[in-house]
Structure formats: C-alpha cells, structure tokens
Amino acid sequence: MTETTTTVSTSTDPRPAFGSAVATAVAVATVVRPEQLSCPTPCPEFDVRALLGHQVFVLRRVAAIGRGEDPFSVPELPAGVPDDGWGAAARAAAAEVLTVWADDELLDRELTLPFGSHRGSVALAAYTSELTTHSWDLARATGQSPDWDERVLAVALPAAQRILPADVRGGPVPFGPVVPVPDDAPLVDRLVAWQGRDPRWTP
Numbered sequence: 001m002t003e004t005t006t007t008v009s010t011s012t013d014p015r016p017a018f019g020s021a022v023a024t025a026v027a028v029a030t031v032v033r034p035e036q037l038s039c040p041t042p043c044p045e046f047d048v049r050a051l052l053g054h055q056v057f058v059l060r061r062v063a064a065i066g067r068g069e070d071p072f073s074v075p076e077l078p079a080g081v082p083d084d085g086w087g088a089a090a091r092a093a094a095a096e097v098l099t100v101w102a103d104d105e106l107l108d109r110e111l112t113l114p115f116g117s118h119r120g121s122v123a124l125a126a127y128t129s130e131l132t133t134h135s136w137d138l139a140r141a142t143g144q145s146p147d148w149d150e151r152v153l154a155v156a157l158p159a160a161q162r163i164l165p166a167d168v169r170g171g172p173v174p175f176g177p178v179v180p181v182p183d184d185a186p187l188v189d190r191l192v193a194w195q196g197r198d199p200r201w202t203p
Contacts (some may be wrong), residue, residue: 012155016151017128021152022098037083054134058134059097108121126162129156132191133156148186178193179197179199
C-alpha cells in the first residue's frame, strides 16, 4: 500500500459527500436489531450499542462545531435512547447537522475541532471519513452490505490521509497502524485500512 498523504481540496464543497455519508450512517443504524447491540465491532473499545452512540455523538458534535460551539460540550453518550430507538436518534441528529451546515459561509470559516483549527471544508471532509469508517464498522458487525458511494470515498480517503498521518498512531491518537492492502483494493477497503481496520474483519 502506498502511504502517501493526499491533500484535501478545500475548493470543492464536501457537503454532498458528507450528506451521502450521513444518509448511509442513518440507514445502517436504522436496521440494527436490539439483539445485536452487545455484538463486537472492528473497534475493540466499542460494542454495537456504544458505536451507535458514538455515531449519534459525532453527528451532534459536527453540528455544534458548525454553530461555533466548544466541540467538547457535546455529551459523548446519548442518554435515554431505547434499544429500538437508535434509528430515530440517528435521524434526529442527521437532520440537525445537515440544517447547520446548509450555511455556505461555514466552508471558509476557521472552526475549532478536537484535533485543531481548520477551515470548515476540511473539517467536514474529515468527518465524512469518520462517519463512513464507523458505518463500515457497524455494517460489518451487524451483517450489512451498504452500497458505498464512490463520491463519498473519494472525499473520505484523502481526508483521512491528511488528518491522520501513517506515522502518528497510538497514545492520544486512538488508531492502530495502517493495515497493508493492495493499491488497487476497493476505496472502502483502503479507507478502513488507513484507519487501522482489517478489511477482512468478521465477528
């Protein structure tokens, strides 16, 4: 695998890709069954329930960032979500974040993220990567096979490579080493491998 960092183009509006990534995240969350909530995922620290909570948290955090709020002000564990309510929670969080980011001015605004200050377009590309990777995690853990949007992956992979260099892993950076995959591997495999997942992972 070629570990070359690709520069994210900030002149391209990442919102269509982000919106598609959000739609996939909601679709995956909606069909998770209550009996699957305790299943393991490719994220060793998360079972399915915890990962669903993390996805909802990420959506809420991206909305807060767009509003100019402290990204650490969003509770990490959504409260009061019933076992059969994760789809509704994801839909509500998705509607919130998409409404906030409908503001064109956010793309060029310097925003405060947990990992530094970045232009809105860079921030949204980075979160497109995170949402897509965690949607892959949930899909693998629950036996789903989403139709991955190549437009999303074309934004998500270079964003991951820019924000998360191959040589900065471990400690405060909660990602494992890059998993080697062929250069011609599917984009979704290359994305999750860059973020420390083995594309061959099974429960």
